[in-house]
Each structure stands twice: as C-alpha cells, then as structure tokens.
Amino acid sequence: MPYPYTTLLALFFLPPLLCEANTYKxxxxxxELSFIIKNKLILVEGHADGHAGYFLFDTGASELVLNKxxxxxxxGYNAGHTYTDVHGRRAQHGYVYVSRFRWGSLERxxxxxxxxxxxxxxxxxxxxxxxxxGYDVLRHVEAVVDYYAGSMQxxxxxxxxxxxxEPGAPDLEFSFQLDGHLPVxxxxxxxxxxxxxxxxxxxxxxxxxxxxxxxxxxNAMQRRTIPLLGAGGDEKRIPYLVMESLQVxxxxxxxxxxxxxxxxxxxxxxxFQVDGLIGVNIFRLGKVSLNYQSxxxxxxxxxxxxxxxxxxxxxxxVARAG
Numbered sequence: 614m615p616y617p618y619t620t621l622l623a624l625f626f627l628p629p630l631l632c633e634a635n636t637y638k639x640x641x642x643x644x645e646l647s648f649i650i651k652n653k654l655i656l657v658e659g660h661a662d663g664h665a666g667y668f669l670f671d672t673g674a675s676e677l678v679l680n681k682x683x684x685x686x687x688x689g690y691n692a693g694h695t696y697t698d699v700h701g702r703r704a705q706h707g708y709v710y711v712s713r714f715r716w717g718s719l720e721r722x723x724x725x726x727x728x729x730x731x732x733x734x735x736x737x738x739x740x741x742x743x744x745x746x747g748y749d750v751l752r753h754v755e756a757v758v759d760y761y762a763g764s765m766q767x768x769x770x771x772x773x774x775x776x777x778x779e780p781g782a783p784d785l786e787f788s789f790q791l792d793g794h795l796p797v798x799x800x801x802x803x804x805x806x807x808x809x810x811x812x813x814x815x816x817x818x819x820x821x822x823x824x825x826x827x828x829x830x831x832n833a834m835q836r837r838t839i840p841l842l843g844a845g846g847d848e849k850r851i852p853y854l855v856m857e858s859l860q861v862x863x864x865x866x867x868x869x870x871x872x873x874x875x876x877x878x879x880x881x882x883x884x885f886q887v888d889g890l891i892g893v894n895i896f897r898l899g900k901v902s903l904n905y906q907s908x909x910x911x912x913x914x915x916x917x918x919x920x921x922x923x924x925x926x927x928x929x930x931v932a933r934a935g
Contacts, residue, residue: 637714637721637753639769644717646765651738653817653893655758657746657765659716666743668716669734670758670765672903673813673890674747675794677714680731683743684709716746717767719754737842745815748794752905759900761915770906785898785912785925787862791905792885798910800891801860802872803832810861813890818873819859821889826852826874839873851875858924861891865898868922894919 648657648670655670664683686707709728714721735742757766789796792811800808805825818839821829830836835855842848852874859870872889880887895901899915914920 635721635723637719637750639718639754639767640720641718641769643766643768644719646717646767647763648765649740649763650760651740653897654738655760655814655893655896656738656740656742657716659714659744659746661714661744662712664743666741669742669745669815671745671747671813671815672751672796673811673815674745676747676749677711677726678731678745678747679709679711679726679728680735680743681707681709681728682730682732682735684728686728716750719750719767733842748905751903755902755904755906757900757902758896760896761899761917770904781913783902783911784914785864786909787864788909791908792887793883795885795887796903796905796908796910797887798862798891800862800889802856802858802870803829805829808888809886810889810891811885811887812895814893814896816890816892818853819871819890819892819894820873820875820877822877823852823874825888826854829856829872830854832857834869841873841875861895864925866924867894867919868924870922898923 646657648655649667650656656667657670658665659668661679662684666683686709706727706729708725710723710725711721712723714724731742731745753770755768755770757768759765787798789798789812791797792809795811795813797809797811800810802808802821802825805828808821808825818841830852833854833856837853838850839853840848841851854872854874856870856872858866858868859872860866877887877889895910897917897919898912899917899920900913902909902911904910914923
C-alpha cells in the first residue's frame with residue numbers, strides 16, 4: 614500500500630438512475646458475511662453478472678458502481694453523465710446493464726448502474742476491486758459491522774421484521790440526518806463548535822473544510838501534509854493536523870484526532886450542507902450498526918488501540934442530529 618491511511622474515494626455526485634420497478638431485496642431475513650481491511654477501508658465480497666470479487670463498502674457513494682475494467686458500457690447511457698471527486702475533477706461515466714447482482718442474501722436483477730475507472734483504487738489497495746456498494750444498496754438493510762472480527766451481518770428492513778437485537782445495550786447510540794444520500798452527524802473540534810460531518814466509509818482519513826484550518830491550526834499537536842487520492846485518480850498533498858480531540862454528537866470524543874483539510878466547495882455546489890467527513894474510523898469503534906430507515910447508529914465498543922483514545926459522555930444519551 615503506497616499511501617496508507619490517505620486514500621479517499623468520493624462519489625457523491627452521480628445523477629439519479631432511470632426509474633426502475635425492481636429494487637434490492639433480501640432473500641433471507643439475515644445473513645452473515647466476512648470482509649477484509651485494506652488501508653483501513655472495508656472490502657466485502659459480492660457477485661455481479663458472473664464476476665466475483667471485492668466491493669468497497671462506501672457510505673459516501675450514492676449507489677452501486679462497477680469497475681469498467683470488468684464491465685462493458687451499455688450504449689446510449691453515457692452522454693452528459695458526470696461525477697466529481699474530492700479534488701473537484703469532473704469526468705464522464707457510462708452505464709452497464711446488470712442481469713444479476715448478489716451480496717450475501719441481498720439481490721437485484723435487471724437494472725442499469727454507473728461504471729467508472731477504479732484502477733487508481735485497485736492500485737492503492739492492491740486488490741481486484743469490481744465495484745463499490747453505496748447508499749442505494751445499503752438503505753435496504755441494517756448493516757452490523759464488526760470491524761476487528763472482519764464480519765458483517767445484514768438484516769432485512771421491512772414492515773414485517775424487527776431490528777436485530779444484540780446481547781446487551783449498546784455503549785453508544787445516536788441518530789443522524791440524511792443530506793442527499795450522505796449520513797450526517799454533528800461534531801466539534803477545538804474552537805469550532807458546530808460542524809456537520811458526513812459519514813463516508815470510503816475514506817480512510819477524517820476530512821474538514823479548508824476554511825476551518827486557520828482556527829484549528831494554532832492548537833494542533835502536529836502539522837504536516839499527506840497525499841490524498843481522489844476517485845478520478847488525481848493525487849494532491851493537503852494539510853494534515855493532529856488535534857487534541859474531535860467530538861461526535863456530544864456522545865464521544867476521539868483524542869489525538871487526525872484531520873486533513875481540503876476545499877469541499879464542490880459539495881456545496883451540488884447542494885450538500887456539510888463541513889467535513891468522518892471516514893471509516895467510525896466503524897473502528899467496535900461493532901457498529903447502521904440503519905438508514907431508523908436513521909440511527911448503535912455502537913458496542915471494542916477494546917483496541919482506537920477506543921483507548923476515546924472519552925465517553927456519561928450518562929450516554931440518545932442524541933439527535935439537528
């Protein structure tokens with residue numbers, strides 16, 4: 614891995630697809646899957662039209678995306694469709710027709726989905742990446758991610774099923790808002806007391822809008838730059854600080870938080886109202902449940918080097934993003 618802890622894949626701006634009558638459905642009430650970690654990112658196994666391989670588990674992506682290296686473009690479904698990555702780079706993308714997609718017991722047949730050049734992501738992670746699993750897939754399940762065990766459970770969400778019960782009450786529980794497809798929570802860092810932070814498991818570093826750098830830098834414990842890789846394959850060096858802490862929803866604070874700074878004006882240009890991104894680190898808390906229907910996150914803390922840096926609010930409230 615040439616650039617550990619710095620790969621960022623931002624796919625926020627894919628346009629809505631053609632309206633489809635079918636959608637993703639769980640063939641069973643629940644299933645259990647394994648995954649691997651590369652550069653802190655979560656790679657799950659799935660299948661699409663005879664191709665089996667790894668998909669990036671990415672709450673920052675709007676939908677299922679396939680790697681154009683393995684899937685041919687469908688004629689007539691590329692004109693005028695563009696995406697923008699974290700560096701503001703715009704590029705066109707085409708579509709591919711998928712006869713059958715399967716991730717555990719979650720399935721969908723007969724639909725179009727975007728295809729992008731994921732060669733930079735494959736090179737950075739050193740694995741064969743056939744696609745990305747984003748919001749439009751994840752909103753149909755409750756995903757319980759056990760980061761350190763390398764296991765994930767998917768539970769069907771419908772009017773007839775109950776949310777899964779874990780042994781014991783969660784150590785943390787809070788709600789999020791949806792800004793487009795992006796889960797958003799409230800945060801605070803140093804003198805900046807109100808931050809709207811999107812949860813993006815497709816980035817391995819926390820990212821804050823560059824306009825806050827001037828306020829945060831004087832109190833930083835360390836200062837340097839890091840290379841940041843965008844979805845378009847561009848790499849730029851950006852400022853990187855070690856802050857005393859980053860608070861989330863008034864429920865927990867990460868001490869010695871690593872934060873990078875970038876111009877996120879392209880987010881606002883597309884209507885997103887966020888001040889930064891919490892990367893995959895939120896899943897490093899232990900076992901984390903993400904449910905788009907109830908818009909809540911539950912956490913059963915694990916004992917690891919990451920949670921040793923946490924300060925927890927007591928008593929633990931059920932906080933709501935606002």
